[in-house]
Amino acid sequence: MAGGERQFKRQLELNLSDESSDVRKRVEELRELIEHHNYRYYVLDDPEISDAEFDALMRELAALEAQHPELVTPDSPTQRVGGRPVEGFAPVAHRVPMLSLANAYSFEELRAFDARVRRFLGAAAHNLEYVTELKIDGLAVSLIYEKGRFVQGATRGDGEVGEDVTHNLRTIRSIPMKLRGGKELTLDVRGEVYMIKREFEKLNEERRRAGEPLFANPRNAAAGSLRQLDPGITASRPLDIFLYAIGYSPDREFHTHMEVLETLKSLGFRVNPHIRLCRDIDEVIEYCERWGERREELDYEIDGIVVKVNSLSLQEALGATAKSPRWAIAYKFPAKQGTTVVKDIKVQVGRTGALTPLAILEPIELAGSVVSRATLHNEDMIRSKDIRIGDTVIVQKAGDVIPEVVKVVKERRTGNEREFVMPSKCPECGSDVVRLEGEAVARCVGVRCPAQLREGVLHFASRDAMDIEGMGPAVVTQLLDRGLVRDFADIYYLRFDDIVGLERMGKKSAQNLLNAIEASKDRGLARVVYALGIRHVGENIARVLAEKFGDMENIMRASKEELTAIPEIGPRIAESVVAFMSQEANRGVIRRLREAGVRMAEDRAGAGDLPLSGKTFVLTGALEHFTRGEAEEMIRRLGGRTSGSVSRKTDYVVVGRDPGSKYDRARELGVTILDEDGFMKLIGRDKGLDRG
Ligand code: IVH
Numbered sequence: 001m002a003g004g005e006r007q008f009k010r011q012l013e014l015n016l017s018d019e020s021s022d023v024r025k026r027v028e029e030l031r032e033l034i035e036h037h038n039y040r041y042y043v044l045d046d047p048e049i050s051d052a053e054f055d056a057l058m059r060e061l062a063a064l065e066a067q068h069p070e071l072v073t074p075d076s077p078t079q080r081v082g083g084r085p086v087e088g089f090a091p092v093a094h095r096v097p098m099l100s101l102a103n104a105y106s107f108e109e110l111r112a113f114d115a116r117v118r119r120f121l122g123a124a125a126h127n128l129e130y131v132t133e134l135k136i137d138g139l140a141v142s143l144i145y146e147k148g149r150f151v152q153g154a155t156r157g158d159g160e161v162g163e164d165v166t167h168n169l170r171t172i173r174s175i176p177m178k179l180r181g182g183k184e185l186t187l188d189v190r191g192e193v194y195m196i197k198r199e200f201e202k203l204n205e206e207r208r209r210a211g212e213p214l215f216a217n218p219r220n221a222a223a224g225s226l227r228q229l230d231p232g233i234t235a236s237r238p239l240d241i242f243l244y245a246i247g248y249s250p251d252r253e254f255h256t257h258m259e260v261l262e263t264l265k266s267l268g269f270r271v272n273p274h275i276r277l278c279r280d281i282d283e284v285i286e287y288c289e290r291w292g293e294r295r296e297e298l299d300y301e302i303d304g305i306v307v308k309v310n311s312l313s314l315q316e317a318l319g320a321t322a323k324s325p326r327w328a329i330a331y332k333f334p335a336k337q338g339t340t341v342v343k344d345i346k347v348q349v350g351r352t353g354a355l356t357p358l359a360i361l362e363p364i365e366l367a368g369s370v371v372s373r374a375t376l377h378n379e380d381m382i383r384s385k386d387i388r389i390g391d392t393v394i395v396q397k398a399g400d401v402i403p404e405v406v407k408v409v410k411e412r413r414t415g416n417e418r419e420f421v422m423p424s425k426c427p428e429c430g431s432d433v434v435r436l437e438g439e440a441v442a443r444c445v446g447v448r449c450p451a452q453l454r455e456g457v458l459h460f461a462s463r464d465a466m467d468i469e470g471m472g473p474a475v476v477t478q479l480l481d482r483g484l485v486r487d488f489a490d491i492y493y494l495r496f497d498d499i500v501g502l503e504r505m506g507k508k509s510a511q512n513l514l515n516a517i518e519a520s521k522d523r524g525l526a527r528v529v530y531a532l533g534i535r536h537v538g539e540n541i542a543r544v545l546a547e548k549f550g551d552m553e554n555i556m557r558a559s560k561e562e563l564t565a566i567p568e569i570g571p572r573i574a575e576s577v578v579a580f581m582s583q584e585a586n587r588g589v590i591r592r593l594r595e596a597g598v599r600m601a602e603d604r605a606g607a608g609d610l611p612l613s614g615k616t617f618v619l620t621g622a623l624e625h626f627t628r629g630e631a632e633e634m635i636r637r638l639g640g641r642t643s644g645s646v647s648r649k650t651d652y653v654v655v656g657r658d659p660g661s662k663y664d665r666a667r668e669l670g671v672t673i674l675d676e677d678g679f680m681k682l683i684g685r686d687k688g689l690d691r692g
Contacts, residue, residue: 610639
């Protein structure tokens with residue numbers, strides 16, 4: 001704990017016990033303590049006390065101020081939460097104008113700037129250095145301190161006259177109400193108010209839900225929040241600030257810009273940590289390149305790099321034009337956002353059958369590449385942003401992500417825009433498009449849909465489904481490309497000649513594959529149901545369906561009501577099964593699977609004779625010879641059940657390495673405990689370990 005802080009704490013304790021202490025003094029002390037902890041928390045990001053302790057200080061101050069309203073001052077920390085709404089913004093004339101910067105859009109332009117500066121300075125350029133800073137994409141403000149206290153804050157406005165937003169700036173906790181160690185100072189500091197990206201997205205999400213218009217980007221959100229008449233609203237918007245310049249400081253003299261920044265830091269201001277001193281323009285360009293690549297890593301937006309001459313005497317020598325200083329320039333990154341027109345909205349079918357609407361755009365250059373499409377995610381997104389065909393929109397490209405439509409420029413509507421309607425048939429295969437309850441995404445439910453087929457076939461043949469060895473991605477891709485497989489059933493109609501013609505497929509491998517296909521016909525109903533890839537039907541549900549209905553025919557006929565009557569099956573699964581089974585294309589595939597000899601009825605007769613029939617197992621700890629899944633599968637095949645918890649109904653607990661609490665529970669209840677050897681004996685696997 002720092003010495004100053006220790007002193008703060010001692011003061012706090014002394015005064016809590018000293019009931020006769022002067023209220024005024026205590027109020028002053030509390031304010032100092034609170035500002036100190038605000039500084040630790042919001043500027044240094046290094047708090048010294050807990051939130052609860054901080055709240056206690058705030059509450060004590062608020063209580064004292066309530067009892068003694070005459071002691072309330074505008075710079076009291078209690079006033080940060082948002083004072084009264086104001087009527088409008090009073091104009092504020094800046095004592096020193098807030099200039100803007102000339103822009104450079106390429107490294108050549110940066111070199112030209114450097115050459116200009118050197119030419120202008122002549123011999124004085126020998127010790128020229130530049131300071132490079134991130135160009136924060138927010139809005140510039142000026143903060144005025146008198147006798148060390150924050151008295152007024154204003155927006156840049158036109159550079160000469162801005163708007164008084166003091167009440168709103170007070171809500172930004174990292175702005176000191178009093179300068180640290182600068183009691184008598186008068187100062188005009190300049191900086192950028194911004195909103196962090198995550199908070200901007202959260203705010204927009206809330207606005208979307210509330211049906212309010214969206215902000216196009218964090219800068220607009222920050223500007224909208226700072227220009228609120230009701231500081232209560234501003235206080236609820238997460239704004240922050242970086243300070244980067246001093247506009248006016250009659251009490252102090254500086255020699256370099258770096259010194260200015262150091263001073264700002266020591267006075268308690270938040271200064272961006274990525275500032276660098278560069279010896280020449282090459283280093284400046286290197287910095288620009290690096291941050292051009294890394295800008296997405298920051299949690300706030302930057303739109304470029306500001307390059308400033310470090311020496312203040314050289315700055316003075318260079319002077320300014322009417323609009324901007326000659327000693328600084330802004331290197332601008334290629335824009336990420338732009339305005340264009342939605343020519344059409346098309347639908348793309350993904351590999352899982354998801355239908356994604358896509359905006360076809362009038363091509364526009366963004367962040368260095370031409371953009372002609374943007375994802376619209378799903379129907380709800382289109383509705384909530386109210387995007388129509390023909391609309392003028394703001395589009396954005398960030399990093400490597402697919403460009404997206406940020407918002408509609410509704411002012412540009414002509415009345416000829418058309419609303420988008422999600423097609424009811426899949427544009428790829430004509431099957432029904434279904435949007436299940438509670439889901440945002442509409443999907444094609446056709447198993448023959450070419451867009452989904454590859455993934456579907458791979459799933460069908462996978463180990464936990466039909467387990468067709470040799471039917472991997474390379475083979476499947478070729479079978480599809482050659483049109484040999486157009487749906488799952490086609491797999492069972494493949495001939496030796498079809499297969500042996502594939503790349504890197506010898507006669508032996510072809511025969512092996514045919515054998516594997518043949519063997520897969522006998523996996524049983526549950527595996528077939530799972531292999532079909534019905535949405536929301538995993539292995540477990542497939543097994544439940546197979547057990548309850550016994551035959552594929554019965555599942556195909558089952559109604560939503562019959563399905564939801566089964567405890568494991570909710571309305572979402574039921575709806576998905578019914579939608580799948582009602583597609584003529586899907587029914588056709590199932591029919592042909594049956595005709596090919598794929599077994600689609602549960603072999604119920606004799607189920608009671610299996611060795612583990614009616615026995616319930618619980619597994620705990622790691623087994624040496626099987627994975628958990630394999631052991632469970634084996635138990636099931638032998639007619640047993642597995643459960644996740646031990647009860648009196650449990651017949652066996654199989655205990656592996658590092659068992660959990662289930663082991664203790666089994667002992668408590670006196671359930672039969674098997675180690676791995678005992679388990680293998682029971683299932684008849686103690687003689688040799690072939691896993692057939
Ligand atoms: S210095 C006279 N430094 O960029 C120079 N500006 O186009 C005053 N900005 O109005 C500005 N980050 O809103 C400076 N590190 C930074 C900046 C920065 C963002 C903004 C500021 C200014 C605009 C100039």
